[in-house]
Amino acid sequence: MDTASKQRWQESFQAFLHPRVITMLFLGFSAGIPILLIFSSLSLWLREAGVERSAVTFFSWAALGYSFKFVWAPLVDQLPLPFLTQKFGRRRGWMLLAQCSIIAAITGMALIDPSNGPSSLTYMAIAAVLLGFSSATQDIVIDAYRIESAEISLQAMMSSTYIAGYRIGMLVAGAGALFLASAFGSTKDTYDYQAWQGAYFIMALAMLVGVFTTLAIQEPISNRTAIVSRSTREHFGFLFMFAVAATGFILTFYHTAEVATSMTKTLSARFDSFPVGGFLVETFRLGLGIGIAWLAATLVIWSGIVSQNMMQETYIAPAQDFLKRYGLSTALLLLVLVGVYRISDIVLGVIANVFYQDMGFTKVEIASVVKTFGLFMTIAGGFLGGILSVRYGVIRILFLGAVLSAATNLLFMVLASMGHNLEMLYLVISVDNLSAGLASAAFVAFLSSLTNIQFTAMQYAIFSSLMTLFPKILGGYSGTIVDGIGYSNFFILTALLGLPVLYLVWQAGGLLKNHQP
Structure with missing residues (x-):
């Protein structure tokens, strides 16, 4: 190997020691913690608490925030936060808000015993939805931070360390939470709420890795002047549109719950299959919620509250x-x-x-x-x-x-x-x-x-x-x-x-x- 080749290899390895690259390892860890606390770890907790399989898997919908994050990604990208944006910057401010929301959601889940009946499951679902929404928001901000914080030559290294950190975070939230719950005394045959509560409290503490990283890093310098040129009215118009659409979606689900239950029983009897009846009803219900949200957003746009140029570019x-x-x-x-x-x-x-x-x-x-x-x-x-x-x-x-x-x-x-x-x-x-x-x-x-x-x-x-x-x-x-x-x-x-x-x-x-x- 000639000297030039050796030097290129040395430069490649040294890139992994770049502060921005190392930063992505810790931010990746922070991003990897929440997802399994909604999926696999939560599903085992609910099953040990005696929750039926059909209800357990419905909780996977709490992670739908990841599937709709493109809807509010422009909001996260452009809307300044009171105090946080001025104090920490556009990216770090949103990152800190998302991480604190994740900690609050995990803590909220830890404070709920799902074996206490339907009302506790409702509260658990609300906390899980908050966790999914907050985690997806953190992903949006971290992606933006990674792209803006370093030159193109470092992007591959930053992606590699981010993925490694993400996998480590998933390992901690997956295997780690199960080991902890088991060590604290909860088993399939002997359910112990305090064991799972302790495990989730520790997962909330693990998120402090992301918080400390956010506080330690510097705000990236962005050349996107379009963000600065937006007026406060345009930002709040955009926020209002998103809030109205989200409210329409949530209210649709809330007010159709009883009707959906009745329709599911009727269709299940007709098809002689509960899965078919439930699937048809809930698919229609989801489509209706999306339709109402879209109609609400359209009405806000037509009202002139939202800038047409902003919608076009976004x-x-x-x-x-x-x-x-x-x-x-x-x-x-x-x-x-x-x-x-x-x-x-x-x-x-x-x-x-x-x-x-x-x-x-x-x-x-x-x-x-x-x-x-x-x-x-x-x-x-x-x-x-x-x-x-x-x-x-x-x-x-x-x-x-x-x-x-x-x-x-x-x-x-x-x-x-x-x-x-x-x-x-x-x-x-x-x-x-x-x-x-x-x-x-x-x-x-x-x-x-x-x-x-x-x-x-x-x-x-x-x-x-x-x-x-x-x-x-x-x-x-x-x-x-x-x-x-x-x-x-x-x-x-x-x-x-x-x-x-x-x-x-x-x-x-x-x-x-x-x-x-």
């Missing part, structure tokens, strides 16, 4: 650019592919921890095999997917990832027939997480290739939101579906859901092959 221009570059038919196919690519993994993942517990695996076994060992397999799959994507092309590995993601779900059916078998669990987690990591690496590369650098933040926010929206909605019914058809048939169903994805990837590959956006 929402319309990025969408128009995407449609113009790819054409309507290709753009729609790509959006459908983005929306369903991870459907097999996500729908199964919502109920996975409950399945492990029902198979007789202890929290310590789940934490050791699924969370810790599985995490390393996911990281290994990510590296493998990146290498193969460079060698053979993103579309080919995207197709391979879709095949593996669907096929590996059938291994869960084998595990369901074997019951508590630790060796089989290791095999299932090895194959499933390795394939998931491979598919995710190819998918992220695919999403990045679809964005225009002029609208990277908004377009990527749309893609990253869309990719989990429908799978999470469907995943909310996974417990109900399992109650109706059993685990084995459920795993076959999740594998079949992946078959249309293969066709979409094949179609997308053909359309993009000769397309130059």
Whole structure:
């Protein structure tokens, strides 16, 4: 190796010691803590508290904030916060607010015993929604901070350390919370609320890593003068529109609860299937809520409260650019592919921890095999997917990832027939997480290739939101579906859901092959 090559390698390794790069490790940790406290850790807590599977999986909807974050991303991007923006800056102010909200939400969840009846579950759901919303907001700000805080040459290193920190945070919130709850005395047979309360209190304290990091770092220097030129009236008009739309969505769900219950019973009797009736009713209910929110926002825009130019630059221009570059038919196919690519993994993942517990695996076994060992397999799959994507092309590995993601779900059916078998669990987690990591690496590369650098933040926010929206909605019914058809048939169903994805990837590959956006 010549001197010049050695010097380049040395410079690359030294880049990992850059303060901005190290900062992303701690911010990644902060971003990785909340998500599993809504999904897997919370699902086990609720099951130990005696909550039915159907209700447990509905809690996965609390993370829908991640799927709708593109809606309020412009608000976070442009709205100054009283005192916080002036004291800490635009990015750090929002980051600090989001982190404090996350701590408040986790603490709120710790103060609620879900075994106390329906009212406690309602309060737990409210706290979980706050956690999902606050966590998604933190993600928006951290992404913006990462892009603005360092030159292009450091972006790859910053992304690497961010992902590493994120995975460590997930490990702490997943395996760590389970180990703590178990060590404090809660088991499947002997539920102990104080054990889970202590575990969640410690998770709230872990978020102080993010808070201290935010206080220690410097605000990035942004060259985006458009932010400064916005008037206070425009900012508050935008905030008002978002508040009205969100209120419309929440009130729709609140006032349709009793009607939805009645309609579910009627349709379930007609279809002789509770999962089908519940799915149809809740899908309609969600669509109605989105429609009301859209109508409310439209009325506010028509009233002149919101700046038309601001709406054009924020929402319309990025969408128009995407449609113009790819054409309507290709753009729609790509959006459908983005929306369903991870459907097999996500729908199964919502109920996975409950399945492990029902198979007789202890929290310590789940934490050791699924969370810790599985995490390393996911990281290994990510590296493998990146290498193969460079060698053979993103579309080919995207197709391979879709095949593996669907096929590996059938291994869960084998595990369901074997019951508590630790060796089989290791095999299932090895194959499933390795394939998931491979598919995710190819998918992220695919999403990045679809964005225009002029609208990277908004377009990527749309893609990253869309990719989990429908799978999470469907995943909310996974417990109900399992109650109706059993685990084995459920795993076959999740594998079949992946078959249309293969066709979409094949179609997308053909359309993009000769397309130059």
